[in-house]
Amino acid sequence: MNPWRLGPLPLKPAGATERELHRMGRRYAVAMRTTALGCVSATALFQATPDRRALVVGVVTGLAAWNVAYARFSSRRWLLPADTLVIMLLCLTQRWTVPPDAVTDSTNWVLAVVTVTAIAHQWLTTVAGGVLLTTAIVVAHLAGNALAIPGSWAGTVPLGLWTFAEAGLSRVLFLLVRAGAQQADRIVAASERARRDAAVAAARRADEREHLAVLHDTAAATLLAVGARMVDGTEPWLAEQAARDLEILAAQPDFSDGDTDLVRLLNQVAGHAPVAVEVRSPAAVPMPAIRATAISAAVREALTNVARHAGVDTAELVVGRAGDRILVEVSDRGTGFAPEVVPPHRRGLSQSIAQRVARVGGRAIVTPRPGGGTLVSLEVPDG
Template sequence: MPALVLLAFGLLATGLAGDNQPGSRPVDAACRVLIAVAALALLFRRRAPVATLAVITVATSTYLVLGYPYGPILLTFLLAVYTVAVRLPVRPAALAAGGAFVLLVAHVFVARGPAPGWAGVLPASAWVVVPFAVGVVVRVNRESAARTRAEEARTRAEQARRQADEERLRIAQEVHDVVGHGLAAISMQAEIALHLLPKRPEQAETALTAISRTSREALDELRVTLGAVRQGAERGPVPGLARLPALRDRLAGAGLIVETRVTGDPRELPAAADLTAYRVVQEALTNVLRHAGVTSAEVTVDYRADEVTVEVTDRGTGTGTAVLDGGDGHGLAGMRERVEALGGRLDTGPRSGGGFRVYARLPVEPTT
């Protein structure tokens, strides 16, 4: 499109330019041919910018040496220099523009009619320097914008990967908590059933019933958790402190008596804080069941104005993080990650009088 516009403009306006330049050679067929060659060469400026500049420079220089008037053909030359500066790296673009300048400046010394001499060098150089500088600036801005877009795309991709990793980790923690607790309770109940079966088979039925109920509840909770990974699946309600009585009853069937105590003003908590508090209690009680060697534990939930705390204690033989982690490193790490992700704090360790203590503080919105 620029080629055709400049062709038409050159053929129509060059004669008018000559009327205002006394002493210039009148427009003739050779002048029109040179204008047409320069304009039509622009059709190839994107595919072959250097070759296009070379053809236009030769045509323009010949045009000026023959003494034709300064006119639209110089706009064609200007666009060719700009294209080279935009499409090529600076060094080869500068070499091409420099060669074009040498040819273009020839007319100030050798021309049909009066030659401007050295006084014409500076005006002639403007037709090279200005479009070249503009082209370089445009090219640098384009490259900068491209780098910015690429960086933004990499940032978005990295953020998406990080979010996916965090979601997988969250689901892995949920599965660990659900399966770990369920299997610990089932294992304890199975040992009770095996112990009672030879001597009192009628009492073993109670333990087997508890195994059936525990496994069913664990599978239901696991199904809800895994439903989060199915695209378009709506997530069911997440567990919270309101399910502590059910957790206590399930552990009672496994032989662990849990005493719960609630202080403060019980209220509905944000879903994330409610789930985290429940999981801390669940994981701590699971480790008591597995490793403490006792039949009782205490759970205290304290609702405060701007936080909720949960504490799980026992008087068993377990000490140190190895017991709390269940030997696999996930228990303590999972608890701590959950709590710290919400800006809370987790304290764990042996009690001075024996046993173990897990204490978590979770910030919540202040009550009004």
């Protein structure tokens, strides 16, 4: 930024709070000027002598019209130099607009205009620019005093210095408020960075969980079936299943668009399950592919769990509707289990079933009955 910039400060600081501060600074300057000029105008008319009242009325009216332009164009670069020039011309008219007995003291209405202008400028320009503009109007004021009453300028220097002090206090206030705005912007920016970092970390964790779930549902399940001797390696579907596992791990296609038939997907899962599955379902259940895919993956894991842990080689798969929900149940008559004794590292229930269904807006309920089998209920929105 140019340190000698005379126009209004640009609205391009880093943070929203600081940008709003500059907007408020302009509004503050306009409101302060308008209020002060209203009071000053009344004082000017009261002080004017009868022979000069018409002139004072004209000057005050012109000053009011200029203040309207000041409010209208407060964001333009040319405003502050033009405003300073107007106030300097006003200062030079003191010979005709200010009574002689008020020229050199604090009742001088032009001095009030000079003061409020110097204060307002500090909120609209740089430090160096504020010093330059304040110096120009104070010098013009002293020159106007000297023209009105020759030899009086020395007595009005203290008033000029006091104007500098008031402008300096206004600048200090502005800098303190701006520092607070910048600190607020830094806090907001740091919070936003932390939020983004947390979102990225959560996305990475979700990707890792999804990868582990896919690995668990595919290659790990097939290898476990072989290793646990649930198959003897000669089954014709085993090679096909291994090929599908590799295809899923390599590609993992996006099924986020379009619809598919849930029943068709579940029949494929049942046909390649490590246990015999009795399927009871409608002829077709069309639904969004992403949900159907999640359900079929969860059913596959449920059937794999039957083969691993239930101690039976048959299961039942039921598909139906309940209002605006799709219901899928996988049940067996095996040994069942107690949820509280399931080790934390076992991912089947929490990852492959529950979280998969939850990610598509559904829920999974596993109802174990020790010694009486297990029921896995899946429920997702229909549509």
